[in-house]
Amino acid sequence: MFNVEDIRKDFPILSRKVNGKSLVYFDNAATSQTPQQVIDDIVDYYSNYNANIHRGVHTLSQEATDLYEQARHKIQAHFNAKFSHEIIFTSGTTHSINLVANGFSSLLKKGDEIIVSALEHHSNIVPWQMLCERTGAILKVIPMNQDGELVISEFNKLLSKNTKLVFVNHISNALGTINPIEYIIKKAHEVGAAVLIDGAQSTPHIKPDVQKLDVDFYVASAHKMCGPTGVGMLYGKEEWLKKLPPYQGGGEMISEVTFEKTTYADLPHKFEAGTPNIAGGIAFGTAIDYMNSVGFENIAEYEHELLEYATERLLEIEGLKIYGTSKNKTSVVSFNLENIHPYDVGTILDKLGIAVRTGHHCAQPIMDFYCIPGTVRASFSFYNTKAEIDTLVEGIKKAKMMLS
Numbered sequence: 001m002f003n004v005e006d007i008r009k010d011f012p013i014l015s016r017k018v019n020g021k022s023l024v025y026f027d028n029a030a031t032s033q034t035p036q037q038v039i040d041d042i043v044d045y046y047s048n049y050n051a052n053i054h055r056g057v058h059t060l061s062q063e064a065t066d067l068y069e070q071a072r073h074k075i076q077a078h079f080n081a082k083f084s085h086e087i088i089f090t091s092g093t094t095h096s097i098n099l100v101a102n103g104f105s106s107l108l109k110k111g112d113e114i115i116v117s118a119l120e121h122h123s124n125i126v127p128w129q130m131l132c133e134r135t136g137a138i139l140k141v142i143p144m145n146q147d148g149e150l151v152i153s154e155f156n157k158l159l160s161k162n163t164k165l166v167f168v169n170h171i172s173n174a175l176g177t178i179n180p181i182e183y184i185i186k187k188a189h190e191v192g193a194a195v196l197i198d199g200a201q202s203t204p205h206i207k208p209d210v211q212k213l214d215v216d217f218y219v220a221s222a223h224k225m226c227g228p229t230g231v232g233m234l235y236g237k238e239e240w241l242k243k244l245p246p247y248q249g250g251g252e253m254i255s256e257v258t259f260e261k262t263t264y265a266d267l268p269h270k271f272e273a274g275t276p277n278i279a280g281g282i283a284f285g286t287a288i289d290y291m292n293s294v295g296f297e298n299i300a301e302y303e304h305e306l307l308e309y310a311t312e313r314l315l316e317i318e319g320l321k322i323y324g325t326s327k328n329k330t331s332v333v334s335f336n337l338e339n340i341h342p343y344d345v346g347t348i349l350d351k352l353g354i355a356v357r358t359g360h361h362c363a364q365p366i367m368d369f370y371c372i373p374g375t376v377r378a379s380f381s382f383y384n385t386k387a388e389i390d391t392l393v394e395g396i397k398k399a400k401m402m403l404s
């Protein structure tokens, strides 16, 4: 196990004051914080290697290309992809999902069925609704229960020979629920459907093995796992990536362009049009190195301790209700105080230096299910502490006293 005080020294921002108080950062499900090692590599790139990549004959371009492609190999190794060309750099999870959705526009026909879940982030709902509008495919939804878990018996009933795609998140951003993706992938493949797993919330906590999962697509954002914003990845099985048409046209993604006809580049470049976020891609690799140096088993064990402690302390507060009570969840606690709007609680906590997320968390169907406008979401990471949780609890008690 690691020493959390030593870890916290890696994150300059954690020494900040907010409204005169020490920052307590509990909005990690929105974006994680950035260790000095990642910051240094971004500065190092722009200080010593900045050049456009691929096809350059000059040294700087070659060095930048090598760093970028080394990052791709780091991502391949981390997710245990069979080939590096199965890793597509994108601007993040939303871009990755839209790339796949766009690709299936030419592969689906009227009456085909797409299954998503009630726990999805809007980024894993709206692109599929748009795809259904384009193709006449039908969207089906796996329902959720009061604990914030998927009703798997209903999933089994939704599956049929018409099911072509099943797209669910690994972990719910709003509730922290860990979904049984191994089972979902197995059952979807039994009817011949392809599966995309939205890993935006799982990759900060666990190390998915895409070959072991046998998943067809897996997506993630660097900024959720100690990396920079504006860069993410799409893993796709080679056979699927070869089937999908390009998402964007332009430089990098071509083999030959004439006004009569254009031929496309091989994987991965077919899906990487234009100049990418080079520094971001390199820093994504650094972030993966950093998280692996801390150790995902250590992270999971420590964050589970934080979750248990936070849940126990929060439930001491009369009138506080937690949403998302699955036994199988990561370090996210969504809650409300009776008859108090989440925005008001969040605003008071901010005055105390405590950063939480309030609102629907881009998961409005979940809020509709619970008949609430939103929640206060506290999401913990391996650099948070039990003392910070105590500060949160005191802050909530203050908010309750002021707002009741």
Ligand SMILES: Cc1ncc(COP(=O)(O)O)c(CNc2co[nH]c2=O)c1O
Binding pocket: 029, 030, 031, 092, 093, 094, 095, 121, 123, 124, 169, 171, 172, 173, 174, 198, 200, 201, 221, 357, 361, 362
């Ligand atoms: C499950 C899930 N899918 C997709 C996305 C979109 O990721 P992006 O493309 O990197 O923005 C998010 C972002 N979730 C959140 C962003 O801010 N608060 C959140 O809970 C997410 O949690």
